[in-house]
């Protein structure tokens with residue numbers, strides 16, 4: 539039995555208590571040095587003058603999107619359930635760009651599969667305490683692109699076979715093999731990674747050198763958010 543309970547502290551920040559196979563793990567508090575939106579009211583105020591900052595569910599705006607939301611399962615590097623309910627949300631502006639990526643991919647009989655998108659700030663704190671390696675997990679002091687609702691972890695699926703393209707490693711593989719510049723890969727794997735990188739870049743996304751699956755919107759002006767998926771509307 540694996541459950542995630544969510545409570546709030548007096549500062550209205552989420553405290554995630556993860557109960558996984560008898561283990562109770564409480565998120566350590568983080569000390570952010572950037573503003574963190576932690577109430578529905580604050581989010582509503584911040585998007586009132588900026589409609590493109592609204593959060594949208596990716597399945598609602600990207601036809602045919604495939605999801606495998608790993609942090610809602612134990613099939614992730616922490617082996618714990620981090621999300622009580624899996625959901626893929628992004629800000630409207632990058633989500634619309636991702637929809638254009640999907641449209642172009644479908645002409646090649648390909649589709650996007652998303653592993654994670656918006657990630658509540660508290661979850662990044664938990665991940666940091668689990669793996670304090672800034673090559674792979676954003677230091678929570680400044681929050682991450684995922685916390686801003688502008689990043690997605692994803693891969694490509696061949697619609698004719700229903701299988702993921704071979705990217706050389708799985709998602710959240712924290713080894714050199716997952717790096718964009720890792721040379722010891724089969725030509726087809728290199729071509730698959732290039733295809734993903736090229737199409738994401740073309741539609742406004744940037745990448746990080748250490749994770750072939752991670753892409754984020756180039757505009758960094760969105761605020762960090764610490765709300766559950768149900769609180770984004």
Ligand SMILES: [Zn+2]
Nearest residue numbers: 689690691752
């Ligand atoms: Zn990522």
